[in-house]
Amino acid sequence: MVAVAVASTTAISFANAEQVPITGTVQSRCIIQTDTAGTYGNPNAYTLTTAAQDGGDAAVVRYDVSLADAYYAEITPPTAFSSAPNLPDQVTWAGSVSVKTVSDATGMGTYEADKLEVGDTDRYDLTATGSTWFAIESTATMGGNKAFAGGTYTAVAEAVCIAK
Amino acid sequence: MKMLKYIIVGLLLALPVQAHEMVPTYPRLEISHMDGLLKTTMKMFNKRADVEYYEVGVFDKNFEPVPFVTAYNVFKLEYLGHVTFDIYIRARDKERAVYVCSKSKLRKGSNTNTPISSKICSKFEDKR
Numbered sequence: 528m529v530a531v532a533v534a535s536t537t538a539i540s541f542a543n544a545e546q547v548p549i550t551g552t553v554q555s556r557c558i559i560q561t562d563t564a565g566t567y568g569n570p571n572a573y574t575l576t577t578a579a580q581d582g583g584d585a586a587v588v589r590y591d592v593s594l595a596d597a598y599y600a601e602i603t604p605p606t607a608f609s610s611a612p613n614l615p616d617q618v619t620w621a622g623s624v625s626v627k628t629v630s631d632a633t634g635m636g637t638y639e640a641d642k643l644e645v646g647d648t649d650r651y652d653l654t655a656t657g658s659t660w661f662a663i664e665s666t667a668t669m670g671g672n673k674a675f676a677g678g679t680y681t682a683v684a685e686a687v688c689i690a691k
Numbered sequence: 692m693k694m695l696k697y698i699i700v701g702l703l704l705a706l707p708v709q710a711h712e713m714v715p716t717y718p719r720l721e722i723s724h725m726d727g728l729l730k731t732t733m734k735m736f737n738k739r740a741d742v743e744y745y746e747v748g749v750f751d752k753n754f755e756p757v758p759f760v761t762a763y764n765v766f767k768l769e770y771l772g773h774v775t776f777d778i779y780i781r782a783r784d785k786e787r788a789v790y791v792c793s794k795s796k797l798r799k800g801s802n803t804n805t806p807i808s809s810k811i812c813s814k815f816e817d818k819r
């Protein structure tokens with residue numbers, strides 16, 4: 528009797544077994560990865576800069592593309608503070624973007640030479656698949672050599688990936 | 692030397708990263724269940740721990756806004772969260788509408804000096 532009961536329980540357990548599907552889709556995409564958020568150094572009273580020799584760090588953004596010749600990368604260094612203490616004068620902004628590292632030196636080797644500068648924005652034609660790291664440098668200089676007030680300064684760089 | 696370069700790239704790829712992702716790259720506008728409206732479906736994935744909100748927009752070839760409807764123009768997407776959302780545009784705007792973009796919304800009190808705002812723009816398939 529017990530043996531019959533155990534056998535039927537086992538049969539019920541097997542009857543309840545389910546298969547769980549795991550699905551995925553592979554499709555072309557552009558992924559923007561914020562690799563390193565930058566830091567401003569303060570080499571003198573009136574300058575904030577991401578330059579390494581002045582104690583700063585450049586922001587680094589990485590683009591991963593899985594379809595060749597399908598995307599543009601447009602990167603704009605900061606042109607204003609998004610938050611800051613009171614500013615005693617006008618701030619002058621300077622910035623630059625450059626290719627830092629590439630995953631495919633052959634296919635991506637000309638990215639920097641071929642980039643298009645439109646105003647403050649640098650446009651790169653992502654002609655190869657893989658990863659590209661871009662360094663974003665930024666310098667803010669207070670007018671009249673006036674000092675930046677003590678506090679935290681934040682300025683936003685923009686990284687855009689546009690389908691062609 | 693070439694091997695060293697591969698090792699450096701490999702190490703960089705292995706570092707923890709914060710990513711913003713939206714697919715498809717070339718969405719297709721289809722007839723919706725409502726008269727005069729076309730629909731497309733987009734998917735997003737948030738791997739940016741520093742971003743909780745994203746804004747969606749539809750734009751013409753000059754990045755001028757095109758009217759559209761979606762559940763939320765600005766929506767919350769938790770870290771490692773996925774979302775699928777529908778975008779509706781008027782059939783008469785079909786020729787104007789070129790891009791669907793999603794943009795990260797950064798908090799004002801960010802802990803970093805130069806946070807990065809990310810924006811991904813897909814292009815409607817018939818505009819390729």
